[in-house]
Amino acid sequence: MERTEIVGHFGPYGGRFVPEALIGALDELEAANNSASKDPEFQKELNHLHKTYTGRPSIITEAKRFAEHAGNARILLKREDLNHTGSHKINNVLGQALLTKRMGKKRIIAETGAGQHGVASATAAALLGLECVVYMGEEDTKRQALNVARMKLLGATVVPVTTGSRTLKDAINEAMRDWVTNVASTHYLLGTVAGPHPFPTMVRDFHRIIGIEARQQVLEMTGRLPDAVLACVGGGSNAIGIFHPFLDDQKVRLIGLEAGGSGVESGKHAATIVGGTPGVLHGTRSYLLQDSDGQTIESHSISAGLDYPGVGPEHAYLHDIGRAEYRAITDDQAMHAFSLFSKCEGIIPAIETAHALAGALQVGNELGSGTILLINLSGRGDKDVQTAAQYFGIPL
Amino acid sequence: MSRESLAQVFARARSEDRAALIGYMPAGFPSLEGSKEIIKALVDGGVDIVEVGFAYSDPVMDGAIIQEAAEIALRNRTGAKEVLDVVSSVSVPSLVMSYWNPIERYGVKEFTKALAEVGGVGVITPDLTIEESGEWIEETERNDLSRVYVVAPSTDDSRLVKVAERCSGFIYAASLMGVTGARNSLSDSASQLVSRLRKITDLPIAVGLGVSTWEQAASVAKFADGVIVGSAFIELVLQAADIEQACKSVASLARQLSDGVRKG
Numbered sequence A: 001m002e003r004t005e006i007v008g009h010f011g012p013y014g015g016r017f018v019p020e021a022l023i024g025a026l027d028e029l030e031a032a033n034n035s036a037s038k039d040p041e042f043q044k045e046l047n048h049l050h051k052t053y054t055g056r057p058s059i060i061t062e063a064k065r066f067a068e069h070a071g072n073a074r075i076l077l078k079r080e081d082l083n084h085t086g087s088h089k090i091n092n093v094l095g096q097a098l099l100t101k102r103m104g105k106k107r108i109i110a111e112t113g114a115g116q117h118g119v120a121s122a123t124a125a126a127l128l129g130l131e132c133v134v135y136m137g138e139e140d141t142k143r144q145a146l147n148v149a150r151m152k153l154l155g156a157t158v159v160p161v162t163t164g165s166r167t168l169k170d171a172i173n174e175a176m177r178d179w180v181t182n183v184a185s186t187h188y189l190l191g192t193v194a195g196p197h198p199f200p201t202m203v204r205d206f207h208r209i210i211g212i213e214a215r216q217q218v219l220e221m222t223g224r225l226p227d228a229v230l231a232c233v234g235g236g237s238n239a240i241g242i243f244h245p246f247l248d249d250q251k252v253r254l255i256g257l258e259a260g261g262s263g264v265e266s267g268k269h270a271a272t273i274v275g276g277t278p279g280v281l282h283g284t285r286s287y288l289l290q291d292s293d294g295q296t297i298e299s300h301s302i303s304a305g306l307d308y309p310g311v312g313p314e315h316a317y318l319h320d321i322g323r324a325e326y327r328a329i330t331d332d333q334a335m336h337a338f339s340l341f342s343k344c345e346g347i348i349p350a351i352e353t354a355h356a357l358a359g360a361l362q363v364g365n366e367l368g369s370g371t372i373l374l375i376n377l378s379g380r381g382d383k384d385v386q387t388a389a390q391y392f393g394i395p396l
Numbered sequence B: 001m002s003r004e005s006l007a008q009v010f011a012r013a014r015s016e017d018r019a020a021l022i023g024y025m026p027a028g029f030p031s032l033e034g035s036k037e038i039i040k041a042l043v044d045g046g047v048d049i050v051e052v053g054f055a056y057s058d059p060v061m062d063g064a065i066i067q068e069a070a071e072i073a074l075r076n077r078t079g080a081k082e083v084l085d086v087v088s089s090v091s092v093p094s095l096v097m098s099y100w101n102p103i104e105r106y107g108v109k110e111f112t113k114a115l116a117e118v119g120g121v122g123v124i125t126p127d128l129t130i131e132e133s134g135e136w137i138e139e140t141e142r143n144d145l146s147r148v149y150v151v152a153p154s155t156d157d158s159r160l161v162k163v164a165e166r167c168s169g170f171i172y173a174a175s176l177m178g179v180t181g182a183r184n185s186l187s188d189s190a191s192q193l194v195s196r197l198r199k200i201t202d203l204p205i206a207v208g209l210g211v212s213t214w215e216q217a218a219s220v221a222k223f224a225d226g227v228i229v230g231s232a233f234i235e236l237v238l239q240a241a242d243i244e245q246a247c248k249s250v251a252s253l254a255r256q257l258s259d260g261v262r263k264g
Ligand SMILES: Cc1ncc(COP(=O)(O)O)c(C=O)c1O
Pocket: A087, A088, A113, A114, A115, A116, A117, A191, A192, A193, A232, A233, A234, A235, A236, A237, A238, A239, A304, A305, A306, A350, A352, A353, A378, A379, A380
């Protein structure tokens, strides 16, 4: 597709499809991010926070009992669940919150699905003294009530969004409307590698630390690179964070697991790359779930954090050029892996993450013993206890 | 068809020492036939140019009123075919106002060709940036359609130049930072934006967002070439008991506003 000026594109994907009102803020953000990434003081401050607050570097755990169900492949877990606030989301949030201060803004807004990004944003806002408003689909405020309470305890305002499907996509719409209105005072702290340039690149770079650490750790542990790296894909931030430092390692397969809901063929899913088509949503060109008129189709997943009809543009590109593969994992497959993993390893994963674990069961059985799989354990499952209890019929 | 061109409408308005009145109504709201009748009532009431809205599932530039209208239009299964059908029924110059994805999905070539064939004069694209407009510029040129971009008070002067260079027909100046919807009062930001635009372009400038009353139309008409009203009309349709009543009340508001743009 033709473009007059190339900014922030990944092949035909990415770019900026936003009201002119936001261009100034996106340019300002891009400039602040570019200068911060070259500023040793900024890097020092972020690294210090990661070391003393996030709890980085996160460790690698080998999942030996789970591996018995995965063709006896070695299963290495990158433990982003052990980060402060319980998921990878904090990596990006601390980076953007520091940028907010650098730009002299005092208010952040965020969208959230599972509530993990909202909690991480509220946390960073508390730490750095920023005002924080979180938009959350009304549907999600119900399935993730615990995280709503956490955000409130942290001093954030949570706004339930009652338009459209009342999930993540509509929370993003509402956050964009707030941003258009309050752009002079407010930074939109987008929680994944989607949205207009510079978000996909900037958010990826804040998450690359996952892959940089893990690559080194796996080399030290095993003396070689893994055969495959697996991660769940909602918007795609934890996946791109662990994939990106392996991009040039052509022998390392990169496998993204999307939310297959009730099955891609049922139409009730959130597997954007597996079951979607290219188009424009929320400021970027990528794959999305849309009908023949270009209207967004509502996504479905048991996992609120994966329940999004779009995906980051870099994943669309990695898919098209064949560098990464994407598969769909159904609700039932994810919940089977969730239960098995909890019982084998004593770690309750986020349901989002359980999609990656279900992928590990498949890929491990395909590749067999002697191979090494690196899995991004993107988050812990405390927030999902209610959903899981319901699913498994455990009385509360 | 002997519809005027956009240029003729703005020239005529200028010769009458007034601003043009531009009315927005989504196709398929409250029904396909209903939207045609309501647009006819707008024109009877004095609207000079019509923006036919292409309802979209994720309208990030729109406030609650237009969102509600869009949801109704989508429930009525309004797509490109219906939008084009409504455009073909309008007796004054009409443009389509559409978020980008429905156009891209239909096909840029196909959409511009089909719109020109039904007599549409242009397209307003609130979320298409000039950087992503390569094919769009080619195809709108080929089909002689006006390309209207929306600029905002936050758009700096160097960017205004670039956007205005790629605009044709008129330029849409957002009166304020925010989404569509009626406002009690309009700030100075609209007049400041228009005077910045005057320095860099000879295109007609139409001001939209927040205009709903005679007074606001009159005050915007003092400095702009066009006054754009959407949410205020839609709100009347939402409140009306039936199409007949909706037509009456939008025609009456159109008459007031069309008087307003003459008093500015
Ligand atoms: C634990 C966890 N993993 C994954 C995701 C999905 O997001 P992304 O694809 O951007 O990593 C979320 C989102 O809320 C999450 O909470």
